[in-house]
Amino acid sequence: MKTLTYPVVSVSVNGLILRLLTPGLVMLSNVAMADHPTVGVQGNLGGPITTTSAHGLPEGQLAASLDFQYIDFDPVSDARLALGSERGEDVHSADSLSRTALNVAFGISDKLTLGLSLPYMERKGLREAAHGHQESQEEGHDDAPTEKDHPEELGNEQIEHLGDASGFGDAQIYGTYQLSASVKGNSSALMFGLKVPTGETHQKSRDGERLETELQPGSGSWDPFLGLAYSRSWGAWSFNSNMLYTLVTEGSQSTDLGDVLNYNLSLSHPIYTAAAAGHQGHQHDHRELPSAFSTAFIFEINGEWRDRTEIRGETERNSGGNLVYLSPGLSVKAGDWSMSAALSFPIENLNGVQSEPETRLVFRLGRAF
Numbered sequence: 001m002k003t004l005t006y007p008v009v010s011v012s013v014n015g016l017i018l019r020l021l022t023p024g025l026v027m028l029s030n031v032a033m034a035d036h037p038t039v040g041v042q043g044n045l046g047g048p049i050t051t052t053s054a055h056g057l058p059e060g061q062l063a064a065s066l067d068f069q070y071i072d073f074d075p076v077s078d079a080r081l082a083l084g085s086e087r088g089e090d091v092h093s094a095d096s097l098s099r100t101a102l103n104v105a106f107g108i109s110d111k112l113t114l115g116l117s118l119p120y121m122e123r124k125g126l127r128e129a130a131h132g133h134q135e136s137q138e139e140g141h142d143d144a145p146t147e148k149d150h151p152e153e154l155g156n157e158q159i160e161h162l163g164d165a166s167g168f169g170d171a172q173i174y175g176t177y178q179l180s181a182s183v184k185g186n187s188s189a190l191m192f193g194l195k196v197p198t199g200e201t202h203q204k205s206r207d208g209e210r211l212e213t214e215l216q217p218g219s220g221s222w223d224p225f226l227g228l229a230y231s232r233s234w235g236a237w238s239f240n241s242n243m244l245y246t247l248v249t250e251g252s253q254s255t256d257l258g259d260v261l262n263y264n265l266s267l268s269h270p271i272y273t274a275a276a277a278g279h280q281g282h283q284h285d286h287r288e289l290p291s292a293f294s295t296a297f298i299f300e301i302n303g304e305w306r307d308r309t310e311i312r313g314e315t316e317r318n319s320g321g322n323l324v325y326l327s328p329g330l331s332v333k334a335g336d337w338s339m340s341a342a343l344s345f346p347i348e349n350l351n352g353v354q355s356e357p358e359t360r361l362v363f364r365l366g367r368a369f
Helices: 078-087
Strands: 009-013 016-020 062-074 096-107 112-129 159-168 171-181 187-196 223-234 237-246 260-275 291-306 321-334 337-350 356-368
Touching (some): 291 337, 321 356
Antiparallel strands (some): 009 016, 062 096, 096 112, 112 159, 171 187, 237 260, 260 291, 321 337, 337 356
């Protein structure tokens, strides 16, 4: 089960400069595809929330944001968990996942922006198939029970109720370097960074046993990532896109959570713009055009492919896959402050049995200095 949230940037929309800040990367502090949040190398102050823009902060500018992401799951049924116990499968379930992150970014130059993301993770309602109940077909048990067979006989002793897990996740150091920019609004940028194993990896279940790494707030691994972003504007419309690949290494408890490929598209259009007092009717060629208030509609497609998890060299069948979120949202900017929110609806193609996301809520509050 794995689920699958970037540097700071400035983007021009209808003559207005929107400052953008990106949180950590499209990679999280752990995996288990369906029960992890989506991250990216860029969340934007006033622009797309998850998609990375190819624009960077102006030299000397600082931006900060507080990001929140909540995912509600359709948990794996007790009958299916018990069946997994009978078959000796590693099956997990979660009710919900939340991720709160503090992001800070700084414009080193007009081309280079560097940032830091510090996340806090919380998983609710963790359950798993109890181990040690396997009936091997190799021993002649070809008639192992199925999910449709006498579910009332699949006892609670075959399900482990682990409780909740929360703590600080792995910090992410990230950056963008603008490769090209044109007066017509076309820009491209290189994205790069590293997830550092600063997160909690020793959370325990209700029974006092250490949780598996895929359920921990941190992964214990050093994971570099690299990608490209492309942005274009025409008229009042803005288009942003990016691809980011994360090379996941072995971390805590000899666990490799699987490499991750994130791909994102966004389209935004201003709904309302009010210029600051004293600037109506004036044409400015300033780097930043003052604005009292503006709102914009955003539509994003946020995708993530994740490889299967490996534990001590053994591949976990019920892990990895592809997950796509359709994310309509709104952004509001008032002076140096910006607020964005989106409600996402998933399309899943997950491997094996995993908790499936039902909805995702993403919220960001940011400020440029």
